[in-house]
Amino acid sequence: MTSCLKESMVFRVIFITFFFCLLVAPSIAELQRFKHNQKANRPLNFLVIGDWGRKGTYNQTLVAKQMGILGEKQDIDFVINVGDNFYEDGLTGVDDPAFYESFVNIYTAPSLQKTWYSVLGNHDYRGVVEAQLSPILREKDSRWVCLRSFILNAGIVEFFFVDTTPFKDDYFDDPEDHTYDWNGVIPREAYLSNLLKDVDSALAQSDATWKIVVGHHTIKTAGHHGNTVELEEQLLPILKANNVDAYINGHDHCLEHIVDSESGIHYLTSGGGSKAWRGDIKPWKPEELKLYYDGQGFMSVQITKNKADIVFYDVFGKVLHTSSIPKDLNPAA
Template sequence: MKMFSVRFILLILCMFFSRSLSKLERLKHPVTKSDGSLDILVVGDWGRQGGFNQSLVAQQMGLVGEQLDIDYVISVGDNFYDDGLKNDTDPAFESSFSHIYTHPSLQKKWYSVLGNHDYRGNVSAQLSHVLTQKDERWICRRSFVLFSGMVEFFFVDTTPFVEEYFTDPEDHTYDWSNVLPKDRYISNLLHDLDSALNKSRATWKFVVGHHGIKTAGEHGPTQELIDQLLPILERNKVDVYMNGHDHCLQHIGSERGIQFLTSGGGSKAWRGVILPVDPKELKLYYDGQGFMSLHITRSKTKFIYYDVSGNVLHQFTLSKTFGH
């Protein structure tokens, strides 16, 4: 009887510990503008030590960031190529980030998720507070919630969803520490995301991941996310899903429902591939480098896409109506 009690207590402790590890961390970014608005830049697939026009994109981000007086930057993953960071002293952190995004307007917090190329390196290095001590802008987590006034961003670690990375035909090595067993990791993540979205009372609910759900880019839609993540987004009436992975700029969406936005043009692009997608839903497909901005108020969010020269490629606005 006594042995049974000990085992029961250990089981409860293990269940609690495994659940507590998967709870989404909540971060808060204060709203400082008098009208309560937010201005944000979104970029992905960038970390190439300035190469493949990364420096030119960074320059334009700085100019637009100054014009908009941005509050922070969101990175949608693949932060360091080709194989993430080796450790938290890897010089690629400075040569691909600190020494590239030098414009005064970009000296704001960068909230980042991991991409598949980041998982090919040392994941704990990118998550390390050592990097934040080197450059206080850097904030990277696997999955977390960012609260800013009337908007909540839900950052999702999408790489462990993709089955082919666990049997990669190209024989890449992935850092799965603190992810395995995969099924439990994903189950806990989806449970916590669903719960956080359901409890959210934010006016705007935006979800950020690396892999695409709807995309005409080379990689195509990620079936595992369509099967497991999309139903949660739809059930919780998410406004926008933002991703990278495909090295292009995209806007796919119907008049009602989730808008699917790709901002993966931070460096290497021009793949020359466009996959079939419903032409009624494809609002923008730009096979090149660039980034995106968001201007968020309580009643409207304006999205603008820029190319590598700072030209506006596409813009649209989502509106909210409130009952009296």
């Protein structure tokens, strides 16, 4: 075999391998964007709920009722849903009745007939992931918007929704007798690398007054699951480098507000949509832990150019905690 022929064959092998990798390696390419046309001279109002999908049990219906009452009072723009949408094991398909039993037939208040921007939780990954991502569900209920990762532009605020479940090593190394649907994620290393690059790039290019990242898993928490080490190591440096104002999550079944004393990032947990964990709290710096409530409830946020007002409510609509985050519009002055 001549030298030229050998080189030609090697080139073909390299080309075919490269082309095959392009086909099989999951690539976010560019995060899909949604736009909310915010009315001029009006604050942005939204609710945050997570860890809810239990067909109305564990006080899910009571939380939904209070969300409806407050949603009408504040004339909310949309709902942010931070995952674990259908317990225990996600949806079996687009025709799974749980979509109606845990979502459509529960959040019936007129004020909640707004778009629900949703991410997946670890329990959702135990079912058929593509079912929750399918446009068929949006045909069944136009409120439902669920993607792995995406961006929501709402004028002065830009939200970066991040698929956090594939970051957790335990779900791959020690699945605890659970089966996870990793279609669209494997090979994992490429998936996470692309995702981190896209989030970093999108945050760096954003000129929004407020930058908020949304995910299911905790980064910092005094709750049951503890800090997600993989997110601390891989995602948190990106949040810090791009001056993110807040990280909103669920996963821990509680309501919680932590302000990092070094970075100033606000960690807001709203995982009280149904089942809660009583008395399950770890030690935390008292100067950072502004709220830890081990019961059901939800969170409301109202944002203007100058400040973000955060309120946590319990299952009866009682205010548990309020906080106002100021925005310095002239940081260099």
